[in-house]
Amino acid sequence: MEVKGLRTAGKAAAPLSASRVLLLMLLAAVVVFPLGDQDEYTLRLATNIFYFGALGCAWNLIGGFGGQLSLAHAALFALGAYPTGLLLINFGVTPLIGGLAGIAAAVVGALLIGYPTFRLRGPYFALGTLAFNEITRILLLYFKDYTRGPLGLIVPFRGENPLYLQFANPEPYYYIALGILMLSVYVGYRVSRSKIGYYLMAIRGDQDAAESIGVDLTMTKLRVLAMSAALTGLVAVFYTVYIAYVDPESVASIDLSVKIVLIAIIGGMGTVWGPVLGAAILIPITELTNAWLGSGKAGASLVLYAILLIIIVLFSPRGLIIWLERPYRTLISHLSGKG
Amino acid sequence: MDVTPFAQAVVNGLLMGGLYALVAVGLTIIFGTMNVVNFAHGEFLMLGMFGTYWLNRYTGLDPLILIFIVVPIMFLFGALVQRILIQRVVSDPHETQILLTLGISVLLMNTALLLWGPEPRSVPTPYTFAALNLGTVHVPLPRLIAFVFAVALAITLWLFLTKTDLGRALRATSENKDWATLMGIDTIRMYMIAFGIGVALAAAAGALMTPFFNTFPRAGVFFGVIAFVVVVLGGMGNIVGALLGALVIGVTESLTGQFVALDLSMFGVFVIFILVLIFRPTGIIGGGRLY
Amino acid sequence: MLLNVEGLSKRFGGLVAVNRVSFQVRKGEIIGLIGPNGAGKSTLVNLITNYYRADSGRVMLDGYDLVGLKPNQVAQLGVVRTFQSSKPFMEASVLENVMIGAFLRTDNPKQARAVAMEALDLTGLLPFASVPAKSLTVQNRKRLELARALATKPKLMMLDEVMAGLNPREIDDALETLRQLKQSGLTMLVIEHVMRATMNISDRIIVLDHGEKIAEGSPSEVATNPKVIEAYLGQGYRHA
Numbered sequence: 001m002e003v004k005g006l007r008t009a010g011k012a013a014a015p016l017s018a019s020r021v022l023l024l025m026l027l028a029a030v031v032v033f034p035l036g037d038q039d040e041y042t043l044r045l046a047t048n049i050f051y052f053g054a055l056g057c058a059w060n061l062i063g064g065f066g067g068q069l070s071l072a073h074a075a076l077f078a079l080g081a082y083p084t085g086l087l088l089i090n091f092g093v094t095p096l097i098g099g100l101a102g103i104a105a106a107v108v109g110a111l112l113i114g115y116p117t118f119r120l121r122g123p124y125f126a127l128g129t130l131a132f133n134e135i136t137r138i139l140l141l142y143f144k145d146y147t148r149g150p151l152g153l154i155v156p157f158r159g160e161n162p163l164y165l166q167f168a169n170p171e172p173y174y175y176i177a178l179g180i181l182m183l184s185v186y187v188g189y190r191v192s193r194s195k196i197g198y199y200l201m202a203i204r205g206d207q208d209a210a211e212s213i214g215v216d217l218t219m220t221k222l223r224v225l226a227m228s229a230a231l232t233g234l235v236a237v238f239y240t241v242y243i244a245y246v247d248p249e250s251v252a253s254i255d256l257s258v259k260i261v262l263i264a265i266i267g268g269m270g271t272v273w274g275p276v277l278g279a280a281i282l283i284p285i286t287e288l289t290n291a292w293l294g295s296g297k298a299g300a301s302l303v304l305y306a307i308l309l310i311i312i313v314l315f316s317p318r319g320l321i322i323w324l325e326r327p328y329r330t331l332i333s334h335l336s337g338k339g
Numbered sequence: 340m341d342v343t344p345f346a347q348a349v350v351n352g353l354l355m356g357g358l359y360a361l362v363a364v365g366l367t368i369i370f371g372t373m374n375v376v377n378f379a380h381g382e383f384l385m386l387g388m389f390g391t392y393w394l395n396r397y398t399g400l401d402p403l404i405l406i407f408i409v410v411p412i413m414f415l416f417g418a419l420v421q422r423i424l425i426q427r428v429v430s431d432p433h434e435t436q437i438l439l440t441l442g443i444s445v446l447l448m449n450t451a452l453l454l455w456g457p458e459p460r461s462v463p464t465p466y467t468f469a470a471l472n473l474g475t476v477h478v479p480l481p482r483l484i485a486f487v488f489a490v491a492l493a494i495t496l497w498l499f500l501t502k503t504d505l506g507r508a509l510r511a512t513s514e515n516k517d518w519a520t521l522m523g524i525d526t527i528r529m530y531m532i533a534f535g536i537g538v539a540l541a542a543a544a545g546a547l548m549t550p551f552f553n554t555f556p557r558a559g560v561f562f563g564v565i566a567f568v569v570v571v572l573g574g575m576g577n578i579v580g581a582l583l584g585a586l587v588i589g590v591t592e593s594l595t596g597q598f599v600a601l602d603l604s605m606f607g608v609f610v611i612f613i614l615v616l617i618f619r620p621t622g623i624i625g626g627g628r629l630y
Numbered sequence: 631m632l633l634n635v636e637g638l639s640k641r642f643g644g645l646v647a648v649n650r651v652s653f654q655v656r657k658g659e660i661i662g663l664i665g666p667n668g669a670g671k672s673t674l675v676n677l678i679t680n681y682y683r684a685d686s687g688r689v690m691l692d693g694y695d696l697v698g699l700k701p702n703q704v705a706q707l708g709v710v711r712t713f714q715s716s717k718p719f720m721e722a723s724v725l726e727n728v729m730i731g732a733f734l735r736t737d738n739p740k741q742a743r744a745v746a747m748e749a750l751d752l753t754g755l756l757p758f759a760s761v762p763a764k765s766l767t768v769q770n771r772k773r774l775e776l777a778r779a780l781a782t783k784p785k786l787m788m789l790d791e792v793m794a795g796l797n798p799r800e801i802d803d804a805l806e807t808l809r810q811l812k813q814s815g816l817t818m819l820v821i822e823h824v825m826r827a828t829m830n831i832s833d834r835i836i837v838l839d840h841g842e843k844i845a846e847g848s849p850s851e852v853a854t855n856p857k858v859i860e861a862y863l864g865q866g867y868r869h870a
Contacts, residue, residue: 069434116617122433123376127567128616131609134564138609142602195733195742202730205719212679212713213782214705214734254560258445265438299452299556306446313439314427 018335030178034171043170047242049283050177051235056263056275057184058231061191063261064269066224067204071257072113072129075136076229078252080106080236082140085153085246094164099237106233107226109136114225118218121207130254137252152247155240165241173242180238181276184231188272196224204270262305266312268319277321282308343475348597349590350476356589357486358544360493362562363569363581365540371576372513372533373429375436379444380541381563382451387413387542388554389451395462395549402462403484406546410539417538418531425534426527444563451556459553467550485547492543493582496536500578509533513576541566565592568612574622584623632657632817633709633786638677638687647673649841650687655786655819660812662832662849663821666862669838671821672714675788679704679711691786705734708785712775712792718763725750725759727774731781742781749777753807768795776807780816787811788819793827801827829853837861 034043059073080102087098117128140147147153160168167173191197199220202210207217240246250256259282267278286301293300312319366380390409391402398405424443428436469480500506512519512529520526544562552558569588573580588608596604615623633655640648648670655661663671676682678689680701689696696704719727725746732745750756753773758766763774772792779787789808793801801824808818808831822828828835829849837845837852839861845852852858 067434069437116613120616120620123437124571124616124620126434126437127376127571128613130564130567131612131616135606135609135613138603138606142600142606193739195737195739198726198730198733198739198742201722201726202719205722206717208681209713209717209719210730211701212681212705212711213731213778214702214710215730216700216702258441261438261441262445299449302445302449303453306442306444306449309442310424310439310446313435313442314424317435 018332021335022332027182031175034174040170043174045284045287047170047174047177049279050174050181051238051242052260052263052283053276053279054177054181054184054235055232055260056267056278057181057188058228058235059260060188060264060269060271060275061228061231062221062225063228064264064271064274065188065191065197065200065204066221067200067270068118068221068225069126069261070129070225070228071126071254071261072110072133072136073228073232073260074252074254074256075113075133076106076110076232077236077239077256077260078136078140078246078248079109080233081240081246081251082147082153084237084240085155086147088155088164088240089153095237095241096163096165099234099240102237102240103230103233106229106236110225110229111222114222115218118221118225129257133252133254133257137248140248140252147248150247150249152245152250153240155244155246157244165238173238176238177242180234183234185272185276187227187231191224191227192272196220200224259305262309266305266308266320268321271319271321274319274321277324278319281320344597345594346474346476348593350473350478351482352590352593353586354478354482354486354589355593356586357489358548359562359565359569359589360582360585361489361544361547362541362566363573363585364493364496364578365537365544366566367570367573367576367578367581368513368540369534369537370570371578372509373425373530374433375425375429375534376433376440377534377537378437378440378563379447380537380566381559381561382444382447383413383417383538383559384541384545384562385451385554385556385559386416386447387545388549388552388558389455390542391546391549392460392462392554401464402546402549403488406488406543409546410543413542414535414539416535418535420538421531421534422527426530429530448556448559455556457555457557459555461553462549464550479551481550485550488547489544492540496540505532565608568608571612571620572615572623577622580622631655632692633678634688634690635678636688636690638674638689639685640673640677640682641685647841648677648684651838651841651843652687653836653843653846655817657785657817658812658815659833660808660818660820660831662828662835663819663838664823664825664828664835664852665838665844668840669861670841671838672790673841674838675711675790675819675821678788679709705782705784708783709788710779710782710784710786711788712772712779712790714790714794716768716771716775718766718771718774718778720764721762723760723762724755724766724774724777727763728755728777728781731778734782745783746777746781749781752780752810753777754803769800772796772804773807780811784816786817786819788821790821791823792820793822793824796824805831 033046059070062068063070083105084095084098084102087093087101088095113129113132117125120128141149157166160166199210199215202215203217203220211217263278263282264275266282267276268274282305285304289301289304316322362380362384366377369375369377387409390412391405394400394405394408395402420443424439428439464481466480471478471480471483500510508519508524509529509532511522512524512526516526519529565588569584570581572588573584591611592604592608595607599607631654635654636652637650638648638652639650651674663674665671673682677684678696680696680699684697687697691707691709694707696707696709719730728746728749729742732742736742736745747756750759753776755770755773755777758770766774776792793804796804805827812818820828820832832849835847835849835852836843837858844857844861845855
C-alpha cells in the first residue's frame with residue numbers, strides 16, 4: 001500500500017531488504033544508546049520523546065488514518081492514568097494489573113465518545129470530542145473524594161520494585177517507553193496495510209461511496225478508535241509510574257489533547273512514522289526553550305509549536321515527514337545498489 | 340417557597356447570556372458567511388480584554404469608553420488575520436480549517452502568556468461593586484451595563500445587516516457565495532469584513548467584561564467553548580438562534596451552578612451540547628447549516 | 631428471480647419522488663431503467679440500496695427484505711451501485727480503490743489485490759493500477775467505479791448513468807464491457823439517458839415518469855408505447 005511518507009518494507013518477502021536493514025540499524029542504535037554512559041537528562045529527554053511519539057502514533061490511528069480529528073485524547077489518557085494510579089495508591093495493586101483497568105477504562109470511554117459522535121460530520125465531531133474532554137476534566141475535578149480533585153495523585157517512590165515498575169534509574173523507563181513506542185509504530189504499520197487501513201482510506205475519501213461497497217462506517221471507526229484508546233491508555237499507565245503525578249490539569253486538559261494532535265500533524269498524520277518525527281522535533285524544542293528562557297516562560301515553546309502548525313497547515317499539510325521521503329529513498333536505493 | 344435563589348440565578352444567567360450572545364453571534368456570522376469554524380474565537384475576546392486593560396492602565400479611561408477604541412482596532416486585526424491566514428483555507432476541508440484556527444488560538448494565547456504572564460489582572464472602575472436591588476434580587480451594575488451595551492451592539496448589528504448596502508451584501512454572500520459573486524460582490528472583501536465583525540464582537544464582549552472578570556491569557560478558553568455550544572444550540576449561521584441560545588445557556592449554567600453544584604455549572608451546559616449534537620445537530624431552533 | 635421490488639415509495643416533504651413502483655429482475659438479465667429527467671430513477675436506486683430509507687414497500691433479494699438495512703449491509707448481500715457522478719477515493723491509487731471493493735469478500739490483502747487486478751483487467755484499467763484516482767479521465771473514472779463495484783462480487787449491479795459524458799466510441803466500449811459482464815453471469819440494472827445504448831443492451835426496459843412506472847417490456851415494445859413517447863416528448867406528440 002502506498003503509505004504517504006516513509007515506505008517500510010516494500011518488498012515484504014525479502015528479510016534483508018535495504019529498508020529493513022536501515023530499520024534494524026536504527027533500532028540497534030536506540031537500544032544501545034543508554035549503555036554509553038549517558039546522563040540522566042538526556043535519557044529522560046529521550047524517554048519523553050518516546051512516550052509522546054507513542055501518543056502521537058496512537059492518535060494517528062483515528063486522527064490520521066481515520067481522518068477523524070479527535071480532541072478528546074487527553075480524556076482517554078486521563079481514563080488510563082487515574083484507575084491505574086488509584087488502584088496503586090489505595091489498594092497497592094501493581095500497575096501491571098491496575099494498568100489493565102486503566103486501558104479498559106480508556107477503551108470504554110472512547111466507545112462512549114465515538115458511538116454518538118461518529119455520526120456527525122464536519123466540525124461537529126471535533127466539537128463533540130472537545131465537549132467530552134471537558135466533561136471528563138470537570139468530573140475528575142468534581143469527584144474529589146475519589147480522585148483527590150485538583151491536588152492530584154502522587155505515586156510515592158518506596159524503593160526499587162520492578163513488579164511495581166518502580167526503578168531508581170532512568171534506564172528501565174527508557175526501555176519501557178521505547179517498547180511502547182515500538183508497539184505503537186507497529187500497530188500503525190499493521191493497520192495501514194490491512195483491511196481496516198484500506199477501509200479507513202475509503203472513509204477519508206468518500207463516505208457514501210465507501211458505504212456503497214460494503215464499508216461499515218461506524219464499526220470501522222469504532223474499531224480503530226478502540227485501538228487508539230488502548231494504546232493511549234497504555235502510555236498513560238507508563239506515565240503514571242514514570243512521572244508519578246497525575247492531576248486533571250496535566251492529564252485531562254485540552255492542552256494535552258492539542259499537544260498530541262500537534263505532534264501527529266506536524267510530523268505527518270496518516271503516515272506510520274510521522275508522529276515519531278513530530279515528537280522528535282517538538283519535545284526537544286520544548287526543552288530548549290524552557291532551558292533558554294527559563295521554564296517560567298512556559299508559553300514560549302507553545303508559541304513555536306503554534307507557528308510550526310500554522311506553517312505546516314498552510315504550506316506542508318502532509319507534515320514534515322514528506323521532506324524526508326526523497327532522502328530516504330535515495331539512501332535505500334544506494335544501499336540496495338550495493339547489497 | 341422563597342423564589343429568590345431561583346430568580347437570582349435566572350437574572351445572573353440572563354445577564355451573562357447577553358455577553359455570551361455577543362461572542363456567539365460573532366462566531367455564527369463567521370461560520371454563516373464563509374463556513375469556517377473559528378477555534379480561536381475565545382482568544383480574540385481575550386485580546387479585547389487585554390487591550391482594554393492596557394489602555395485603561397495608560398489613560399485611566401473607563402472600559403465603556405475604551406470599547407470604542409478597542410472594537411475598531413480588533414475589527415481591523417480580524418480582517419487582517421482573515422486575509423493573511425484564513426482566506427487560504429476557505430475552500431479546504433474543515434479539518435484543515437480547524438487545525439489552522441486551533442494553531443492561531445494556541446499562538447494568541449501563548450503570546451499573551453509570554454508577554455504578560457499568567458497572573459490575573461483587574462480593571463478598576465468606580466462602579467465595580469455597585470448594584471441595583473429589584474426586590475430581593477441583587478443586580479450588579481457592571482453586569483447590567485454590560486448587558487445593556489451588548490443589547491445595543493446587537494441592535495446596531497441588526498440595523499447594519501438589514502438596512503445598509505454593505506450589510507445586505509454580507510447576507511447575500513452568506514446565503515449563496517456564487518450568486519453573490521455573480522452580482523458583483525467581492526467575496527474576499529466580504530469575508531474579511533465578516534471575520535472582522537465576528538472578532539470585533541468577541542473583543543467587545545471582552546472589553547465589557549473587564550470590570551467584573553479578571554483579565555488573563557487563558558480567559559478566552561471558557562468563552563470560546565461557550566460560544567460553540569451556543570452556536571450549535573442555535574444553529575450554525577443562525578443569528579437569532581445564537582441570541583436565544585446564549586440566553587438559554589446562560590440561564591442553564593446559572594441554574595446548574597445554583598441548584599446542583601457550583602463546580603458542575605459547566606457540566607449541565609456540556610450535557611445539553613452533546614444532546615443537541617446527537618439529536619438535533621441543526622440546532623434546537625433549526626435553520627442551522629449541517630455541512 | 632433475483633430481485634423483487636414491491637410497491638416502493640418515497641416522498642421528500644411534499645414531493646412524491648417514487649410512487650408505488652414494483653418490478654422484478656431475473657437472474658442474468660440486463661434491465662434498462664429510463665425516463666425523463668426527474669422521473670425518480672436515481673432515487674429508486676438510492677431506495678434499493680437504502681441510501682434513502684423507503685417510506686413503504688419491500689425490496690426482496692432472494693427472499694430477503696432489504697428495506698431498513700444499512701447501505702453497507704445491502705452491499706454485503708450482493709447489491710452494489712455506481713454513482714452518477716463518479717466518486718473515486720481521490721487520494722488512493724486505482725488499485726487501492728478497487729481493493730477496497732474486494733475487501734468485502736475477504737480479509738486478506740493479498741487476495742483482495744488479486745481480485746482487484748482481475749477487475750481492473752476486465753475493465754481495461756490494468757495500465758493505470760498505481761495511478762492516483764484523481765488524475766483519471768472521465769471515462770476511466772467510470773471504469774473505476776465499475777471495477778470497484780465488480781470487485782465486491784455482486785449478484786446485482788446497478789449502474790447509474792455510466793455512459794454520461796462519453797463519446798460514441800467510448801459508449802461502444804462500455805457496451806462491450808457490459809455484454810462481457812452479462813456473459814459472465816452478472817445481473818444488471820442500467821439507468822441511462824443515452825437511448826441507443828439502453829435499447830441496445832437491455833433485455834427488458836422499465837420506464838419511470840414522475841415517480842411512477844408507466845411502462846415495462848422489451849425495447850421495441852417500449853419504444854412504440856404511446857405513454858412513453860408522451861412522457862418524453864409531451865402530449866402533442868402522442869400520435870406522431
